[in-house]
Amino acid sequence: MPEPDPSRQAGDCESLLRLMDAGRLGQVVSWSAMLSRYSTDPYERTQAHLFSVGALFGLGRTDTPGFADVFARARGAVERFPVPALVGEFHALAGAVAFGVGDVEDAMLHVVDGIRVTAQSRPSVTAAVAWFDLAWTAGELGMADEVDISLRHARESAARWGLPYEDAPMRLTAAVTADHRGDTDRCAVLLSELCADARRLAGELDRLAMADRVYFAYAAARYQLLGGDPGIDPRRLMPLGADQAANPYRGLIRVCLAISAGRAGEVLVALDEMAPVNLVHEVEILRLRSIALTSMGDPTGALAAERRAIRRFTEPWQNLRRLAARSRVDHAVLSEYAAAALTDPLTGLPNRRHLEERLAEISARREPAVVGLLDLDNFKAVNTEHGHLAGDAVLARIAAVVTSSLRKGDFLARYGGDEFVAVLADTSLAAAVEVEDRISVALARENWDELAPGTGVGISIGWAELTSWGPAAALAAADRAMYARKSARG
Numbered sequence: 001m002p003e004p005d006p007s008r009q010a011g012d013c014e015s016l017l018r019l020m021d022a023g024r025l026g027q028v029v030s031w032s033a034m035l036s037r038y039s040t041d042p043y044e045r046t047q048a049h050l051f052s053v054g055a056l057f058g059l060g061r062t063d064t065p066g067f068a069d070v071f072a073r074a075r076g077a078v079e080r081f082p083v084p085a086l087v088g089e090f091h092a093l094a095g096a097v098a099f100g101v102g103d104v105e106d107a108m109l110h111v112v113d114g115i116r117v118t119a120q121s122r123p124s125v126t127a128a129v130a131w132f133d134l135a136w137t138a139g140e141l142g143m144a145d146e147v148d149i150s151l152r153h154a155r156e157s158a159a160r161w162g163l164p165y166e167d168a169p170m171r172l173t174a175a176v177t178a179d180h181r182g183d184t185d186r187c188a189v190l191l192s193e194l195c196a197d198a199r200r201l202a203g204e205l206d207r208l209a210m211a212d213r214v215y216f217a218y219a220a221a222r223y224q225l226l227g228g229d230p231g232i233d234p235r236r237l238m239p240l241g242a243d244q245a246a247n248p249y250r251g252l253i254r255v256c257l258a259i260s261a262g263r264a265g266e267v268l269v270a271l272d273e274m275a276p277v278n279l280v281h282e283v284e285i286l287r288l289r290s291i292a293l294t295s296m297g298d299p300t301g302a303l304a305a306e307r308r309a310i311r312r313f314t315e316p317w318q319n320l321r322r323l324a325a326r327s328r329v330d331h332a333v334l335s336e337y338a339a340a341a342l343t344d345p346l347t348g349l350p351n352r353r354h355l356e357e358r359l360a361e362i363s364a365r366r367e368p369a370v371v372g373l374l375d376l377d378n379f380k381a382v383n384t385e386h387g388h389l390a391g392d393a394v395l396a397r398i399a400a401v402v403t404s405s406l407r408k409g410d411f412l413a414r415y416g417g418d419e420f421v422a423v424l425a426d427t428s429l430a431a432a433v434e435v436e437d438r439i440s441v442a443l444a445r446e447n448w449d450e451l452a453p454g455t456g457v458g459i460s461i462g463w464a465e466l467t468s469w470g471p472a473a474a475l476a477a478a479d480r481a482m483y484a485r486k487s488a489r490g
Contacts, residue, residue, distance in 0.1 A: 016028055025055040028052075033070075042080070042364070046078060050090060074090060081364070083361055089130040092110070092130060099141060115134055125163065134146070135150035138150055154167070175191050194215075225291065235257075255288050286312065346392055349420070355411075359371070359474075368426055369426065370464070370466065371475060372421065374460070375461075379457075382457070385454075385455055393452075394451050399414065405439045429465060440459075443457070460483075461482060
């Protein structure tokens with residue numbers, strides 16, 4: 001099965017994404033299970049495994065006997081086909097699952113790893129979904145910096161591919177946590193902004209992911225509870241038949257509507273029976289209980305509920321801040337090791353291992369690309385006459401000059417010794433020759449006598465298309481073309 005363009009999911013996974021956005025999670029579970037079992041396309045099959053995990057999580061079935069097997073199969077699929085965007089999506093889901101069972105530290109590390117690996121992915125719908133889900137998981141954990149990073153990428157991706165995703169979950173979390181801190185005015189402002197967006201989107205609800213509609217609906221219901229006018233009926237935003245039973249705000253919408261309608265006495269039992277899914281949800285349940293008791297004329301009970309809410313809010317957040325600090329240290333360490341593993345220390349370019357990963361990803365997606373093998377002319381004379389320090393300086397300068405001559409989105413790696421490899425995505429051989437001309441002009445402008453007087457520095461380039469034969473064949477063809485060019489010069 002040919003890989004679709006990056007603006008779409010692989011094969012039938014595009015239908016899975018539509019079902020997921022429509023809130024039809026039960027269908028996603030059955031369809032993705034079949035697809036992950038029978039698809040012959042590794043990209044489609046791996047995506048299907050991830051959809052299975054996401055749908056079961058959305059349905060609240062992570063504690064069922066079969067979920068562990070589904071999760072293990074998804075992990076195995078990603079390990080066998082480690083495309084960065086798919087790995088990032090796995091970390092987003094794994095972090096959400098870990099947080100759901102109370103393993104905050106493991107959840108944070110999944111977010112850190114997910115951001116690191118998704119940053120290596122090419123722009124695609126799959127990467128956009130991963131960024132959104134990483135932002136959501138980071139928001140549940142209170143990792144503000146990681147939310148900002150993920151959301152920035154998510155918004156850029158959404159704009160590029162026209163995705164109907166909003167950042168409502170993260171904004172709603174910010175609003176209710178402001179109220180939990182005692183800043184109800186700030187909460188009201190944030191909820192009002194969400195309500196304004198809900199009104200703006202009211203005419204295109206079918207294009208809005210059902211998960212986002214839940215958060216807009218709760219924003220409207222919660223704003224109404226604070227005495228504001230949302231300007232839209234929360235029930236219009238959140239149809240009762242939507243398959244979002246595990247969403248923590250689904251039941252709270254009914255609670256807010258009942259209190260606003262003067263039926264606060266009806267919700268106390270419901271609030272007592274709710275099982276919190278995370279810290280924010282737990283504190284929000286206590287906060288609503290306090291509001292309900294206040295409306296019933298029970299200030300003593302309301303104060304007790306409020307004090308419990310404050311205690312639950314402040315104590316865990318101290319621990320989260322400690323873990324977040326540790327996570328950022330781990331992030332720095334992980335980034336350092338990752339950079340060391342994938343970067344050539346002399347030139348700062350991606351190394352051969354990084355190149356092989358990039359070529360494997362492009363090849364797996366069957367994207368058109370041209371590979372160029374760049375070999376320095378007379379480099380042995382530089383080392384012989386001026387020493388290896390001068391040779392290293394020439395290599396570093398070459399790397400900088402060639403990099404500045406490439407186009408945005410092109411990739412340059414040090415292949416080894418005095419050889420470099422350029423990967424020009426979505427490019428023809430004719431366009432590659434134009435890039436070569438720019439490189440030649442830039443090299444000719446450099447004063448190489450500053451580094452290696454009298455030896456002369458040149459470069460020979462051979463180009464080859466990345467075809468269905470794979471990266472190794474393309475590199476071999478580029479190598480032959482390069483030596484042919486070098487031989488023709490004599």
